[in-house]
Amino acid sequence: MKKTALIMAGGRGERFWPKSRKNLPKQFLSLTDDGKTMIQLTVERILPLVNMEDIYIATNRDYKALVQQQLPEIPEENILCEPVGKNTAPCIGLGAVHMQKKYGDAIMMVLPSDHLIKYTSIFVNTLSDACEVAEQGENLVTLGITPDTPETGYGYIKFMPDKTLGRAFAVERFVEKPNLETAKTYVVSEQYLWNSGMFIWKVSTILNNIKTYLPDTFEGLQRIQAAIGTEQQETVLEKEFYEFQSESIDYGIMEKAKNIYILTGAFGWDDVGSWLAVGRIKASNEFGNVVDGHVVTVNTKNSIIQGGEKLIATVGLQDVIVVDTEDALLICDKDSAGDIKKVLENLRICNQTKYL
Amino acid sequence: MKKTALIMAGGRGERFWPKSRKNLPKQFLSLTDDGKTMIQLTVERILPLVNMEDIYIATNRDYKALVQQQLPEIPEENILCEPVGKNTAPCIGLGAVHMQKKYGDAIMMVLPSDHLIKYTSIFVNTLSDACEVAEQGENLVTLGITPDTPETGYGYIKFMPDKTLGRAFAVERFVEKPNLETAKTYVVSEQYLWNSGMFIWKVSTILNNIKTYLPDTFEGLQRIQAAIGTEQQETVLEKEFYEFQSESIDYGIMEKAKNIYILTGAFGWDDVGSWLAVGRIKASNEFGNVVDGHVVTVNTKNSIIQGGEKLIATVGLQDVIVVDTEDALLICDKDSAGDIKKVLENLRICNQTKYL
Numbered sequence: 001m002k003k004t005a006l007i008m009a010g011g012r013g014e015r016f017w018p019k020s021r022k023n024l025p026k027q028f029l030s031l032t033d034d035g036k037t038m039i040q041l042t043v044e045r046i047l048p049l050v051n052m053e054d055i056y057i058a059t060n061r062d063y064k065a066l067v068q069q070q071l072p073e074i075p076e077e078n079i080l081c082e083p084v085g086k087n088t089a090p091c092i093g094l095g096a097v098h099m100q101k102k103y104g105d106a107i108m109m110v111l112p113s114d115h116l117i118k119y120t121s122i123f124v125n126t127l128s129d130a131c132e133v134a135e136q137g138e139n140l141v142t143l144g145i146t147p148d149t150p151e152t153g154y155g156y157i158k159f160m161p162d163k164t165l166g167r168a169f170a171v172e173r174f175v176e177k178p179n180l181e182t183a184k185t186y187v188v189s190e191q192y193l194w195n196s197g198m199f200i201w202k203v204s205t206i207l208n209n210i211k212t213y214l215p216d217t218f219e220g221l222q223r224i225q226a227a228i229g230t231e232q233q234e235t236v237l238e239k240e241f242y243e244f245q246s247e248s249i250d251y252g253i254m255e256k257a258k259n260i261y262i263l264t265g266a267f268g269w270d271d272v273g274s275w276l277a278v279g280r281i282k283a284s285n286e287f288g289n290v291v292d293g294h295v296v297t298v299n300t301k302n303s304i305i306q307g308g309e310k311l312i313a314t315v316g317l318q319d320v321i322v323v324d325t326e327d328a329l330l331i332c333d334k335d336s337a338g339d340i341k342k343v344l345e346n347l348r349i350c351n352q353t354k355y356l
Numbered sequence: 357m358k359k360t361a362l363i364m365a366g367g368r369g370e371r372f373w374p375k376s377r378k379n380l381p382k383q384f385l386s387l388t389d390d391g392k393t394m395i396q397l398t399v400e401r402i403l404p405l406v407n408m409e410d411i412y413i414a415t416n417r418d419y420k421a422l423v424q425q426q427l428p429e430i431p432e433e434n435i436l437c438e439p440v441g442k443n444t445a446p447c448i449g450l451g452a453v454h455m456q457k458k459y460g461d462a463i464m465m466v467l468p469s470d471h472l473i474k475y476t477s478i479f480v481n482t483l484s485d486a487c488e489v490a491e492q493g494e495n496l497v498t499l500g501i502t503p504d505t506p507e508t509g510y511g512y513i514k515f516m517p518d519k520t521l522g523r524a525f526a527v528e529r530f531v532e533k534p535n536l537e538t539a540k541t542y543v544v545s546e547q548y549l550w551n552s553g554m555f556i557w558k559v560s561t562i563l564n565n566i567k568t569y570l571p572d573t574f575e576g577l578q579r580i581q582a583a584i585g586t587e588q589q590e591t592v593l594e595k596e597f598y599e600f601q602s603e604s605i606d607y608g609i610m611e612k613a614k615n616i617y618i619l620t621g622a623f624g625w626d627d628v629g630s631w632l633a634v635g636r637i638k639a640s641n642e643f644g645n646v647v648d649g650h651v652v653t654v655n656t657k658n659s660i661i662q663g664g665e666k667l668i669a670t671v672g673l674q675d676v677i678v679v680d681t682e683d684a685l686l687i688c689d690k691d692s693a694g695d696i697k698k699v700l701e702n703l704r705i706c707n708q709t710k711y712l
Contacts, residue, residue, distance in 0.1 A: 018669070298698045311684040311711050313374070313699040316692025320673075328667040329680060331687055336672025342654045343669040355667050 006095035009113035018328035027113040089247040097225035118268025126265030144193025150183035155195035168261035362451035365469035374684035383469040445603040453581035474624025482621035486556040500549025506539035511551035524617035
């Protein structure tokens with residue numbers, strides 16, 4: 001069966017401020033040493049399985065030009081611009097109705113655009129196995145990540161070690177972000193995996209599930225599909241999207257649906273959730289510093305220093321994140337990386353939107 | 357007797373990098389909330405005692421334009437440019453021969469251009485008393501600072517509590533920068549004061565002392581004096597200065613001379629020796645931060661953040677110094693302020709002189 005992919009690229013990536021901005025979010029940044037942007041890497045790594053012309057990008061209008069610039073080989077009609085963000089369920093539904101119109105049915109991989117995967121070949125292997133499971137019956141397949149810490153920032157998926165289908169395990173349930181104590185029991189139990197937000201299913205399967213669990217959204221999607229290729233395409237899309245209920249695919253479908261399977265693989269996943277990730281991803285020097293740009297360090301250790309032309313001199317620092325851009329500079333203790341959003345809140349309150 | 361002043365303004369002020377640069381050293385920076393530069397404040401505070409046209413500035417050629425720009429009321433012929441820095445003894449000698457030529461004799465106050473004094477009226481009072489002591493006989497007078505910590509960065513002066521002349525105490529000896537243990541005994545003894553580098557004497561007195569203790573320098577100074585106002589003025593100055601032995605007034609004269617007196621006063625002296633001084637001088641906010649420019653702080657305490665137009669956001673920091681300029685940014689732990697010179701060494705080694 002034809003394989004397609006929907007890459008979701010509508011996020012704002014505030015945790016990478018000040019490099020990531022409203023008009024240049026994380027997925028369009030290069031955070032790796034190879035100079036490629038996150039979304040370019042996302043496309044590149046699935047090319048062994050999917051043709052370029054069968055890859056769809058879901059984003060919003062503000063980022064269409066960025067997508068075209070960074071991914072010129074993606075056909076323009078495959079760039080699906082949501083008129084307004086309504087979380088992942090309407091976004092995935094939009095991709096599905098486009099694919100249904102074009103292919104009838106197909107395998108659809110749903111992938112975030114701002115994660116990193118270190119071992120591409122292992123990932124492609126796992127994804128290929130997932131496609132096989134998805135092609136059978138009405139299975140919804142997801143990729144899970146073996147948790148190595150009791151993360152409270154991810155959803156977890158409980159799987160049934162005894163109920164397998166090929167390399168996949170049947171899923172018992174999806175659980176939302178747990179507190180630390182619960183997360184610890186999950187990690188110890190060895191029956192929970194992190195929810196990576198990567199899904200594989202047939203277009204027909206996900207649309208059937210949307211019809212069952214989100215019937216209003218399904219009807220709107222039908223009207224959007226009917227208008228594709230007509231003069232009303234944009235008008236209908238806009239009208240329906242504004243009326244859609246905002247809903248995640250996890251809560252709207254996965255927590256309720258049947259026939260869910262999960263595959264896992266040691267493919268070196270990283271959700272690149274904050275500047276701390278850059279310390280893991282990029283090569284560090286002998287002092288544990290990850291340095292870009294024109295930097296002089298004196299007694300500086302385990303720090304992330306990302307600059308450009310301007311000379312940055314650091315003296316007597318450790319575990320600090322420094323990110324310099326043309327109009328804004330961030331200096332943040334590593335332990336406080338989660339508080340970068342407070343800077344943005346402050347800027348919003350003071351109406352300094354040009355820095356967002 | 358006519359009162360004159362020689363303000364020494366040839367220093368480089370590396371400890372205030374990156375605001376202070378080779379072409380804009382500390383004495384020409386404003387480090388106070390009033391916006392006035394250090395040298396402007398130095399001139400302003402002695403105006404109750406000295407006429408503007410009797411104030412001399414010793415500097416080097418590179419800074420002549422800066423002096424003229426910041427102190428337009430100082431007569432151009434009072435700006436004495438040393439062809440090369442030879443420490444304080446030749447510099448003071450140069451001032452003295454100019455003053456002798458113009459006034460015959462006069463009271464000469466020698467003042468650094470890059471210190472701050474909080475209580476101007478108390479300072480002027482003390483300086484006025486010092487002038488009276490200097491006018492008598494052949495006295496060399498200096499201002500001492502009551503030490504409140506065992507500083508190892510200053511010279512100390514031992515005075516004789518029982519031997520006074522007006523408000524002045526006779527000086528027993530000058531001692532160079534001590535180690536910490538010695539400094540502690542000095543502070544406890546209550547017989548030592550910090551050497552502030554401020555001197556008051558008659559022009560004739562200091563020239564007599566130079567003649568006695570630095571006879572070669574004295575002869576050179578005589579030739580320089582003879583050439584003042586002639587076509588050879590610059591040529592002779594250059595020739596003699598390059599031949600002068602580099603010598604501080606402390607080591608060359610004060611450690612050997614007789615008739616030294618010291619006055620002290622609670623005039624709130626600060627030598628503004630590093631960025632830490634800015635934390636003392638400038639008003640801090642409720643979190644103990646001294647902030648200039650466009651700054652957003654989140655959980656940031658006791659820090660010095662000096663920026664400009666660029667937005668600086670700090671998150672989870674304390675006791676940090678951040679100084680942003682157009683082409684260079686410094687981020688330094690307060691405890692490491694003394695290591696800023698290592699940045700400059702590094703830049704010199706890498707031949708990046710444009711940042712010095």
